[in-house]
Amino acid sequence: MEKIAIVTDSTADIPSDLSQELNISVVPNILIIRGKQYLDGQSITREEYYTQLPTLSPPPTTAAPASGMFSKVYQQLFDSGVQKICSIHAASPLSGLFNSASIASEDFRHRVQVIDSGQLSMGLGFQAISAAQAATKGSMELVFDAVRSIQQRVKVIAMLDTLDQLKRSGRVSWVRAGLGSLLKIKLFLEVKDGQVLRLGEARTRTKGIQRLIGMLDELGPLEQIAVLHTNAFQDAARLAEQLAHLVTQPVIIQNVTTVIGTHVGVNALGLAAVRKK
Secondary structure (H helix, E strand, O other), X not given: OOOEEEEEEHHHOOOHHHHHHOOEEEEOOEEEEOOEEEEOXXXXXXXXXXXXXXXXXXXXXXXXXXXXXXXXXXXXXHHOOOOEEEEEEOOHHHOXXXXXXXXXXXXXXXXXXXXXXXXXXXXXXHHHHHHHHHHOOOOHHHHHHHHHHHHHXXXXXXXXXXXXXXXXXXXXXXXOOOHHHHOOOEEEEXXXXXXXXXXXXXXXXXXXXXXXXXXXXXXXXXXXXXXXXXXXXXXXXXXXXHHHHHOOOOOEEEEOOHHHHHHHOOOOEEEEEEEOX
């Protein structure tokens, strides 16, 4: 039986107590505010950051960590007795994380396997959690099977309260077209296979939240749910309470990583859900 470690990045949004419990190593992304670099989840809290975000000028930017940060984490794990590593990261079309991890893995031959999750936030996080649970059985093949299973069953949707940050970020090309007529609406997005897809819009936040719930109902029986938000604490708590009856496990509530929030803006609300097998 091999000793296998799981590595991911901070876009996974795994609650810190859970990542510690499952021994998941989390490489922080980089947030750049007025030219100063911050490690995601360190130096500045998510709550503090989202409070400041609408008025920050120039707009903050984000960057993937250099390959050296991944190499350091990998080496520390091997030094601790780990024999193989499964490194799972944010969708490669949306971030340089997968590339940085892949470059770092080359120094360790076949001992590090890097996986493109095709997802963000808990869409990635649920994959890393399942991988960590499978890793305790000492088989990399079981780890891969666990990741593939979640990839096929996970859905990530979000409702943006404002389009200002998405427009400023320039990450989603289709946002630019016809944006003027959409500024007052609540836009729905889905992350799927590394792409950000538009799912339509709602005129009010109340109707938007009901639509989020309706989208979840369409998925059928669920195994896990995470409610995701950017400083929308009360709405997230209410939504989690409304959805709790759908799953046997506790609903995770997470104020999402600053690296994602920089692009989606404050007061966003989203869901990551895993369908039952």
